[in-house]
Amino acid sequence: DTGVSQNPRHKITKRGQNVTFRCDPISEHNRLYWYRQTLGQGPEFLTYFQNEAQLEKSRLLSDRFSAERPKGSFSTLEIQRTEQGDSAMYLCASSEGSLNEKLFFGSGTQLSVL
């Protein structure tokens, strides 16, 4: 068990470019969450998956944001046509999916949009 892995750790991009982040959860975990965190704030929920099904996506920040988990294992978060306001830490977490679940977080991907 190597924990939740996120790649890349840092991403610098120019405004208008597309970016994609990857998350590899703990192998036996069937739930996977994406959060965004800005400086001085707590994690802000974006979306989550139960296996390959995306159960909640209404809180994705705009239609430029999308996420996939094609085989119920790793997940990707894509931001199209990035804006400077997208600069933030993007966190992934996974859990076993029990009712009172404990989340295991990755170290995050820091996005800077120039």
Next chain:
Amino acid sequence: GDSVTQMEGPVTLSEEAFLTINCTYTATGYPSLFWYVQYPGEGLQLLLKATKADDKGSNKGFEATYRKETTSFHLEKGSVQVSDSAVYFCALRGLSGGSYIPTFGRGTSLIVHP
């Protein structure tokens, strides 16, 4: 919707001082409550949790009691150490729009001086 309110930081204490970090919440139904901690350079990790009213969660000398009547889950430790310096996040997991979504507070930074 669900929300968590934490006291603003930073909280600055001397070693062996008593710690309280206040947390209150708004949620429908009976959420589970959590404290997560983020040490410098690391991802968030669960510190303790409580799943029903009057439950006390405890770990590493930290304690928090689920108070439904005051909708609070304050974090306490009798004697802090320099190694407790970190950011502490209060969180709840409640039913929102048919999904159980973990919601986080903004975090409270704790600085402990020798």
